[in-house]
Amino acid sequence: MEPAYRRVLLKLSGEALMGEESFGIDPAVATQIAKDIREIQEFGVQTGVVIGGGNIFRGLAASAKGMDRATADYMGMLATVMNALALQDALEHVGVTTRVATAIEMRAVAEPFIRRRAVRHLEKGRVVVFAAGTGNPYFTTDTAAALRAMEMKAEVILKGTKVDGIYTADPMLDPHATKFSEISYLKVLEQGLKVMDATAISLCMDNKLPIVVFNLRTPGNLRRVIAGEPIGTKVTA
Template identity: 70%
Template sequence: MAIEYRRILLKLSGEALAGDQGYGIDPQVITGIASEIKEVVELGVQVALVIGGGNIFRGLAASSKGMDRASADYMGMLATCMNSLAMQDALEKQGVDTRVQSAIEMQQIAEPYIRRRAVRHLEKGRVVIFSAGTGNPYFTTDTAASLRAMEINAEVILKATKVDGVYTADPMKDSDAVKLPTLTYLEVLQKGLQVMDATATSLCMDNNLPMVIFDLTQRGNIRKVVQGDQIGTIVKGGDTE
């Protein structure tokens, strides 16, 4: 069985953990995601995770209502830590070794983020969950995912969403929307496509790191991506083939 990617960074939104309830963490949903990650780990793939915090607290939304942006962003980073601990618990219940590393030091619950240690954990087959974003306000967890992927030499970022790729328009609202199987970073930036935010996309472009946008709600999709199946949308440099 061919494996296309040996070391991946999986980016999950906080909302992905909330399921249909829209807020908080749905135990059934997080258990399902954990079992899919376990399948991929058992193939010998090294997996790192970055999880957003939107199911608990959104810094940008709070700052638009008058809260100080930096304070709001730090609260959002703490929300990602709660999600990371929940994911760690779900993975370990299924026998997967994990480590949570936090960009904000909190020794009782997580290791500090140390790049070499993270790489060592991956080499030993542990899933590493990067929490607290980059540790800086004004940067999203998308940007944290791009940065950490670069630092650990991941071969690809897998961006999990609720749709099976990038479309010319919102497929829920526009029946004429067409799926785009491949895109360049420049196309994403120029067309303002909601793939990753502009900072994250620029980081990937500068370092030629491919991104695959795929549907997390379809079981088995993470495995399909690492095995090189053409699902979702791949964003990479140069001309699209």
């Protein structure tokens, strides 16, 4: 197979690691994601991953209940580090050499994010899991994914979700929701579609970085996206 992309940034929500659980990390789900990533690594695709922390702690939800927003966001960043370490463990169990790079220094558990070092890891065939968001409160892990993708010169952001693309409405709630096969950044912003937050979409639009939204829960879907198969929804200019 000739991959359609050579360097990608995979964006995972923290909830992706929960599986059918209501909280935390399901090791079986982490292993399946790791196997999917190994599959594309075997095709020579350089892979960076940004992971959220919503399965453990949501800064926005805590701030809505009265917690200081910056403090809540820092706690959310720590949750992403826990997820990154879990994913690193799952990847190394299936034979994929992995590095965790954090935006907040914690050298005892992971290396600090240094752009040139992270690029070198990718060039050597290692997966790099970027943790702790951007290291700043008020920015989501979606924005961190867009930022890291630019810094790594990724060709695309692959957003793995529990639905198979972008719909006119939430397909879980609205049976009449229809799916887009392709949509522009501007339409996503104008229609307020919940793909990624507006800051992340704007960053991708300004830098002409495409986004592919696909269902991560279907085994083999990541490989299909890499092969250029028309699954999910592509967001471009």
